[in-house]
Amino acid sequence: DVKVTQSSRYLVKRTGEKVFLECVQDMDHENMFWYRQDPGLGLRLIYFSYDVKMKEKGDIPEGYSVSREKKERFSLILESASTNQTSMYLCASSSPRGYTNTEAFFGQGTRLTVV
Amino acid sequence: QQQVKQSPQSLIVQKGGISIINCAYENTAFDYFPWYQQFPGKGPALLIAIRPDVSEKKEGRFTISFNKSAKQFSLHIMDSQPGDSATYFCAASVTGNTPLVFGKGTRLSVIA
Numbered sequence A: 001d002v003k004v005t006q007s008s009r010y011l012v013k014r015t016g017e018k019v020f021l022e023c024v025q026d027m028d029h030e031n032m033f034w035y036r037q038d039p040g041l042g043l044r045l046i047y048f049s050y051d052v053k054m055k056e057k058g059d060i061p062e063g064y065s066v067s068r069e070k071k072e073r074f075s076l077i078l079e080s081a082s083t084n085q086t087s088m089y090l091c092a093s094s095s096p097r098g099y100t101n102t103e104a105f106f107g108q109g110t111r112l113t114v115v
Numbered sequence B: 001q002q003q004v005k006q007s008p009q010s011l012i013v014q015k016g017g018i019s020i021i022n023c024a025y026e027n028t029a030f031d032y033f034p035w036y037q038q039f040p041g042k043g044p045a046l047l048i049a050i051r052p053d054v055s056e057k058k059e060g061r062f063t064i065s066f067n068k069s070a071k072q073f074s075l076h077i078m079d080s081q082p083g084d085s086a087t088y089f090c091a092a093s094v095t096g097n098t099p100l101v102f103g104k105g106t107r108l109s110v111i112a
Helices: none
Strands: A004-006 A010-013 A019-025 A031-038 A042-049 A064-070 A073-078 A087-094 A104-106 A110-114 B004-007 B010-014 B019-025 B033-038 B045-050 B056-059 B062-067 B072-077 B086-092 B106-111
Touching: A004 A087, A010 A019, A019 A031, A019 A087, A019 A110, A031 A064, A031 A073, A042 A064, A042 A073, A073 A087, A104 B045, B004 B086, B010 B019, B019 B033, B019 B086, B019 B106, B033 B062, B045 B056, B045 B062, B045 B072, B072 B086
Parallel strands: A010 A110, B010 B106
Antiparallel strands: A004 A019, A019 A073, A031 A042, A031 A087, A064 A073, A087 A104, A087 A110, B004 B019, B019 B072, B033 B045, B033 B086, B056 B062, B062 B072, B086 B106
């Protein structure tokens, strides 16, 4: 059974803290993504990566960075957490380049509250 | 600019009825159109997907209808059940390695 695992289901952090959200996939997928989900706004792409040590900005990268040192692991970093970063964060992965399979598999999400 | 517009935002359907959710897209290069289903406390999961070489795809009670000229696609849930109550997202991407672009979601409630 395919699996994307996010290290925490719930996190509470203080304003100004540096926050790390971890994501691990066991499907040997090349592509990994970080989205945030907010009511009424859907899923918005923060960053994505198509290979180890590679990263691309998504639609809302401000205030975030990412790290991909190993193929299976993709970390989202909030450099200095702010209250407007309170949200549900979703990690996803998908299969290598190709026409037939672009399904994205999602983790269960990390609900982050910044106080 | 919102590339994928989804409506309605919320939907209440009687058990046994038909649920219909619509999406419209801007980018004519999109060639992959999935629908994701999300239950509370869970991540989204792929429900059904279509490519523009067909106008309809059916899997059980779920059907995608696709209108390339109108740049629209929709999800139909036949014989809706309370267990279908969830948030549904349409999405689109260009084959290759572009990330999925999601609509804003529709919260479906199926009432008995």
